[in-house]
């Protein structure tokens with residue numbers, strides 16, 4: 001039997017704070033969140049890397065976007081960080097980090113897990129269980145992604161909204177040329 005912790009949650013062998021489920025995807029709270037309402041969106045099928053099953057990963061990412069929007073509204077967050085990163089758990093997943101305070105919650109991956117009580121988790125869980133997610137029928141054929149022509153890319157201006165000037169300097173150092 002597969003001992004993966006996420007598979008155990010999918011099979012309901014392990015109780016989790018599940019607040020969304022359909023035939024392909026399940027979403028639940030992280031019990032050691034890095035921000036209030038931190039959640040994982042997980043395919044029901046077990047595989048480790050996003051490109052081990054790209055079509056399923058695309059579905060998971062699409063669901064994660066819709067779930068992130070619903071979480072943002074349900075918790076009144078100002079933003080939701082969406083991340084796909086290597087993990088100790090070899091089961092592909094998308095992490096959602098609701099941001100309630102840009103100073104405190106940013107950047108979330110560097111934050112330490114918070115200590116939360118069961119009552120606090122339950123409170124968030126109740127709010128998220130009531131969210132509704134509308135899913136469009138998935139089309140059989142995904143369109144090929146059209147990349148921007150090189151010239152257009154060079155002329156693109158990076159928006160600065162919601163980023164403090166300190167962060168903007170850091171971002172410029174990281175991505176700007178010359």
Ligand SMILES: [Zn+2]
Pocket residue numbers: 004005006007008045046047090091
């Ligand atoms: Zn698994």
